[in-house]
Amino acid sequence: MRGPEIIARNQRMKANMEREGLPFNAERNMSYNSRLAQELSKWAESRGKGDEIHDALFRAYFVDVRNIGKADVLAQIAAENGLPADEATEVLLSRKYKSAVDEDWKRCAAYGVNAVPTFLAGRYLMVGAQPYEELERLIQHVSQAGESSPQ
Numbered sequence: 001m002r003g004p005e006i007i008a009r010n011q012r013m014k015a016n017m018e019r020e021g022l023p024f025n026a027e028r029n030m031s032y033n034s035r036l037a038q039e040l041s042k043w044a045e046s047r048g049k050g051d052e053i054h055d056a057l058f059r060a061y062f063v064d065v066r067n068i069g070k071a072d073v074l075a076q077i078a079a080e081n082g083l084p085a086d087e088a089t090e091v092l093l094s095r096k097y098k099s100a101v102d103e104d105w106k107r108c109a110a111y112g113v114n115a116v117p118t119f120l121a122g123r124y125l126m127v128g129a130q131p132y133e134e135l136e137r138l139i140q141h142v143s144q145a146g147e148s149s150p151q
Helices: 003-020 035-046 050-062 071-080 085-094 098-111 132-145
Strands: 118-121 124-127
Touching: 035 050, 035 071, 035 085, 035 098, 050 071, 071 085, 118 132, 124 132
Parallel strands: none
Antiparallel strands: 118 124
């Protein structure tokens, strides 16, 4: 992405975040690979800290503009959220949760998911950050149709 594209993206993101009451740093001008962060999340979930680490990674990426593609940054985030940094480092460097994330990616590809966020309800996909009302309409539509999401 180039300067004008980054500015336009950030303006859209800022508007979406403000609408939903979420924090966002509009000065953010970098994108980082989130693969290791996904692996950290899998580990944190196994330790009962999934919600905490997901919120912390969101804040690190969108507000604090931290590089969530680096193991040392992720270990620090883990420690800030009650998880042992040394264990987080070992998990990330050994890639212990790589196959679990690979399976998630394969399942997403099978459903046609190729962007984040994507919401799957029944046989319908909704791509991109959406207002709450749109998500509610999707769920109501699927509920009225008597469909369920694939497992």
